[in-house]
Amino acid sequence: MFGFLKQVGDYTREAVQAAKYIGQGMAVTFDHMRRRPITVQYPYEKLIPSERFRGRIHFEFDKCISCEVCVRVCPINLPVVDYTYNTAMKKKELKSYSIDFGVCIFCGNCVEYCPTNCLSMTEEYDLATYDRHDLNFDNVALGRMPYKVTDDPMVTPIRELAYLPKGVINGHEAPHTAPRAGKRPEDILEELEAAATTTATDS
Amino acid sequence: MEAAQGIDLQRATVALLSQWGVPLTVAQVLWMLLPMVAIVLVATVGALVCTWLERKISAAAQQRIGPEYAGPFGLAIPVADVAKLLVKGNLVPASADPLLFSLAPAIVFISVFLCYLVVPFGQNLLISNLGTGIFFIIAISSIAPIGLLMAGYASNNKYSLLGGLRAAAQSISYEIPLALAALAVAMMSNGLDTVQIVHQQEGLGILTWNVWRQPVGFGIFLIAALAECERMPFDLPEAEEELVAGYQTEYAGANFMLFYGGSYANLFLAGLLVAVMYLGGWSLPIPIEAIGQTLGIAPTQPLWQVVAALLGITMMLLKTFAFLFFAILLRWTVPRVRIDQLLDLGWKFLLPIGLANLLVTAALKLAFPVAFGG
Amino acid sequence: MLMAAGLGEKLAGLGSLSLAEGTQVGVLVILAALVTASAMGVVLLSNIVYSAFLLGFTFLGIAGMYLLLNADFVAAAQVLIYVGAVNVLILFAIMLVNKRQEYKPLKLGNLRNAIAGLVCLGLFGLLLVTVTTVPWNVTTRISRLPSTTVAIAQHFFTDYLLPFELASVLLLVALVGAIVLARREFIPETSPLGYPDEESLELVERPLQQLPAGSQVKN
Numbered sequence: 001m002f003g004f005l006k007q008v009g010d011y012t013r014e015a016v017q018a019a020k021y022i023g024q025g026m027a028v029t030f031d032h033m034r035r036r037p038i039t040v041q042y043p044y045e046k047l048i049p050s051e052r053f054r055g056r057i058h059f060e061f062d063k064c065i066s067c068e069v070c071v072r073v074c075p076i077n078l079p080v081v082d083y084t085y086n087t088a089m090k091k092k093e094l095k096s097y098s099i100d101f102g103v104c105i106f107c108g109n110c111v112e113y114c115p116t117n118c119l120s121m122t123e124e125y126d127l128a129t130y131d132r133h134d135l136n137f138d139n140v141a142l143g144r145m146p147y148k149v150t151d152d153p154m155v156t157p158i159r160e161l162a163y164l165p166k167g168v169i170n171g172h173e174a175p176h177t178a179p180r181a182g183k184r185p186e187d188i189l190e191e192l193e194a195a196a197t198t199t200a201t202d203s
Numbered sequence: 204m205e206a207a208q209g210i211d212l213q214r215a216t217v218a219l220l221s222q223w224g225v226p227l228t229v230a231q232v233l234w235m236l237l238p239m240v241a242i243v244l245v246a247t248v249g250a251l252v253c254t255w256l257e258r259k260i261s262a263a264a265q266q267r268i269g270p271e272y273a274g275p276f277g278l279a280i281p282v283a284d285v286a287k288l289l290v291k292g293n294l295v296p297a298s299a300d301p302l303l304f305s306l307a308p309a310i311v312f313i314s315v316f317l318c319y320l321v322v323p324f325g326q327n328l329l330i331s332n333l334g335t336g337i338f339f340i341i342a343i344s345s346i347a348p349i350g351l352l353m354a355g356y357a358s359n360n361k362y363s364l365l366g367g368l369r370a371a372a373q374s375i376s377y378e379i380p381l382a383l384a385a386l387a388v389a390m391m392s393n394g395l396d397t398v399q400i401v402h403q404q405e406g407l408g409i410l411t412w413n414v415w416r417q418p419v420g421f422g423i424f425l426i427a428a429l430a431e432c433e434r435m436p437f438d439l440p441e442a443e444e445e446l447v448a449g450y451q452t453e454y455a456g457a458n459f460m461l462f463y464g465g466s467y468a469n470l471f472l473a474g475l476l477v478a479v480m481y482l483g484g485w486s487l488p489i490p491i492e493a494i495g496q497t498l499g500i501a502p503t504q505p506l507w508q509v510v511a512a513l514l515g516i517t518m519m520l521l522k523t524f525a526f527l528f529f530a531i532l533l534r535w536t537v538p539r540v541r542i543d544q545l546l547d548l549g550w551k552f553l554l555p556i557g558l559a560n561l562l563v564t565a566a567l568k569l570a571f572p573v574a575f576g577g
Numbered sequence: 578m579l580m581a582a583g584l585g586e587k588l589a590g591l592g593s594l595s596l597a598e599g600t601q602v603g604v605l606v607i608l609a610a611l612v613t614a615s616a617m618g619v620v621l622l623s624n625i626v627y628s629a630f631l632l633g634f635t636f637l638g639i640a641g642m643y644l645l646l647n648a649d650f651v652a653a654a655q656v657l658i659y660v661g662a663v664n665v666l667i668l669f670a671i672m673l674v675n676k677r678q679e680y681k682p683l684k685l686g687n688l689r690n691a692i693a694g695l696v697c698l699g700l701f702g703l704l705l706v707t708v709t710t711v712p713w714n715v716t717t718r719i720s721r722l723p724s725t726t727v728a729i730a731q732h733f734f735t736d737y738l739l740p741f742e743l744a745s746v747l748l749l750v751a752l753v754g755a756i757v758l759a760r761r762e763f764i765p766e767t768s769p770l771g772y773p774d775e776e777s778l779e780l781v782e783r784p785l786q787q788l789p790a791g792s793q794v795k796n
C-alpha cells in the first residue's frame with residue numbers, strides 16, 4: 001500500500017521536476033529574445049574581413065620571374081605558369097599566368113613562398129559566378145585591384161567581433177573607423193622604440 | 204447581462220438587402236454566403252499571421268531579424284509565400300496514386316476549416332452555435348488523420364508512409380487526453396457549446412477564468428493540443444532528420460500549401476480553443492459590464508455594443524497569440540521526443556491524469572456548486 | 578428506409594418547396610448518392626486501400642444523415658468513433674500488413690454468385706415489404722429539440738441504463754483483452770535471467786580477420 005503511494009509520489013516529483021526544467025529552458029529562450037539581433041544584412045551591410053584574411057589572390061605580372069615556386073608549393077600544383085625561355089637574354093619571359101579559384105583552397109602557400117612578392121592575398125571573397133569556368137582567373141583578372149568593403153558607397157561596413165572597440169559586442173553599435181580594443185602593432189612598436197630611447201638616455 | 208453584446212448581424216443584413224429591393228429568400232441566401240466567406244477569411248488570415256509570427260519569434264529567439272524587406276516588418280511575406288506556392292508546378296510523382304494524392308490535402312484542409320464553424324469571437328460572432336460545440340471540433344478534427352494516411356500511402360514513398368502512420372498514431376493517442384480535458388470543462392459549464400463555456404467564465408473577469416479552476420486540465424489540454432498540431436516537441440510525423448518531411452515529402456506547389464496552411468490553421472484553432480475553454484474567450488480581465496457601469500454607459504447603446512464587440516475580438520486574438528507565442532517559444536526550447544516517449548506521455552501520463560482530473564472536477568462540482576458550476 | 582419514404586413524399590411535394598426544405602431534399606439526395614456509391618465501392622473495388630478510404634466516406638455520409646434527422650450528437654459521435662477511430666485503425670492495419678496475395682478463383686463461382694444474389698434479392702424484397710407496409714408517421718413540421726445531448730444522457734441513465742452499462746462492460750473486457758494480448762507474458766519465460774539473451778544482439782557475420790601489417794591484400 002505504502003509502496004504504491006511512494007511510487008505515485010516519486011512519479012509526481014519527477015513530473016514536477018521535468019516541468020521545472022522545461023520552464024527553466026523556456027526562460028533561457030525568452031531571455032534570448034531581448035538581445036539585439038546580430039544579423040548582417042549581406043548585400044547592404046558587409047563584414048570587414050579580418051587583418052590576415054585569405055581571399056582572392058592578386059598577381060602582379062611585371063614582378064613575376066616565372067620561377068614556378070608557387071606551383072611547387074601548391075598542394076595540387078594549381079597555378080599555370082606559361083613562359084618561354086628567351087635565349088638571347090638568358091631569361092624566362094612570362095606569357096600568361098592563371099589560377100583556378102574553383103579548385104584553389106586558399107591555403108596561401110604560393111603567397112608565402114613567392115620570392116618576388118608578386119602574389120598577395122586580398123579581402124575579396126564573393127567570387128560567385130554562373131559558370132565554374134569563369135572562376136579560372138588569368139593574369140588580367142588576377143591583376144585587377146581588389147574590391148574593398150570600406151570603399152563601396154553602397155555598403156555599410158561592419159567590424160567583426162574581434163576588431164570592435166572595448167565594451168562593444170555588436171558591430172552595428174560602433175562606426176567601422178573606431179579603433180579596436182588593445183594596441184595595434186604600430187602602437188606597440190612606437191612604445192618599444194620610446195622605451196628603448198628612454199633606457200638609452202638613462203644609461 | 205445576457206444580451207449585452209447582442210447585435211443581430213443577420214437580421215440587419217437581411218433587412219438592408221430587402222430595402223434595396225432584393226427578395227427575402229435571395230437576401231437570406233446571400234446572408235448565408237457571408238459567414239462562409241468570413242470563416243474562410245478568418246482561418247486563412249489567422250494561418251498567414253501564424254506563419255509570420257513563427258518566423259519573427261523564431262528569429263528573435265535566435266538573435267536574428269527574420270523577414271524584413273517584404274512590407275513593414277516583413278508583414279507581406281506570407282502573401283509572397285502563397286503567391287510563390289500558387290505559381291509553382293503542382294507535381295504528382297509518376298508512381299504515385301494521382302487521385303488519392305490530390306484528395307489527401309483537401310481532406311486535411313477541409314477538416315481543419317470546418318472546426319472554425321463553432322469558434323466564437325463574441326456573443327453572436329460565430330457561424331453556428333451548435334449544441335455539441337467542443338465535441339463537434341474534436342470529432343471533425345479526427346478526420347484529418349485519414350487525409351494524412353492517404354497522403355502517406357498515395358505518395359508511394361516510405362518516408363511519407365511512415366510519416367502518415369506516425370501522424371495517425373499520434374493524433375489518435377492525443378485525442379483522448381484532449382477530449383478528457385475538454386470534458387472536465389464541459390462538465391463545469393453544463394454543456395458542450397462554446398458560447399456557454401465562455402459565459403460560465405465571465406462572472407468576475409480574470410478571477411473566474413477556467414485556468415484557475417482547471418489548472419491540471421489546462422496543462423493536459425496544452426500538451427495534447429500541441430501534439431494534435433504536430434508542433435515541435437511532438438513533430439514526429441515530419442521529423443526532418445529522419446523522415447525528410449514525413450507525409451509532405453512528395454508534395455509541391457498548391458497541394459503542399461494546403462498541408463502547410465492547414466497545419467498553421469490548426470495551430471491557430473488550438474490557440475482559439477485554449478482561449479475559449481480556459482482563458483475566458485472574448486471576455487476582458489475586468490468584466491465589460493463593470494467598465495460600462497463605471498463609465499456610465501447603458502449596455503444597450505449601439506456604439507458601446509460595437510466597441511464591446513471589437514474589444515471582445517481583440518481579447519480573443521490576444522489570448523490566441525499568447526498561446527502561439529508559447530508554442531513557438533517551446534519549439535526553440537525543447538528537443539523532439541521519441542515515438543515511444545510520445546506514446547508513453549500520452550497513454551501513461553496524460554490519460555490517467557486526465558481521468559483523475561475529471562473525477563476531481565466532478566467531486567468538486569458536487570461539493571462546491573458555486574465555484575464549479577453547479 | 579425512413580429516409581427513402583421521406584424522400585418519396587418530399588419529391589411529391591417538390592413543386593411548393595421553401596428554401597430550407599429544398600436544401601434538405603438536395604442534401605438528402607447528395608448524401609444518399611454518396612453513401613450508396615461509396616458503399617458499392619467498398620464492396621466492388623479490388624484495391625483494399627481504396628475500399629478502406631471509401632468506407633470513411635460511407636461513415637461520413639451516414640453522419641450527414643444523422644444531422645438531417647436532427648441528431649447532432651449522434652452525428653458527431655459517428656464521425657469521432659467510426660471515421661476518426663475505426664476507419665483509421667482499419668487503414669493502419671492494412672498499411673502495416675504489407676501482404677500481396679493472389680486469390681484463386683473459387684470452384685462453382687457462378688453458382689455461389691447466384692445464391693448470394695438470391696439472398697440479397699430476398700433481403701431487399703423483405704425490406705421493401707416492410708417499408709411499404711409500415712405506416713410511417715412522417716410529420717412535415719420540423720421541431721427543434723432543445724439539446725439532443727441532454728436527452729440522450731437522460732435516456733442512458735434512466736430507461737437504457739442496463740444496455741449502457743453492459744456496453745461499458747463489453748468495452749472493458751475488450752480493453753483487458755487488448756492489454757493481455759499486448760503484454761505477452763510468455764516472453765520473459767524464455768530467458769530465465771529476466772533480460773533477453775545477449776546472443777540476439779550479436780551480428781550474424783563473423784568479424785573480419787585482422788591482416789598482419791605489411792602483408793599484401795590478395796584479390
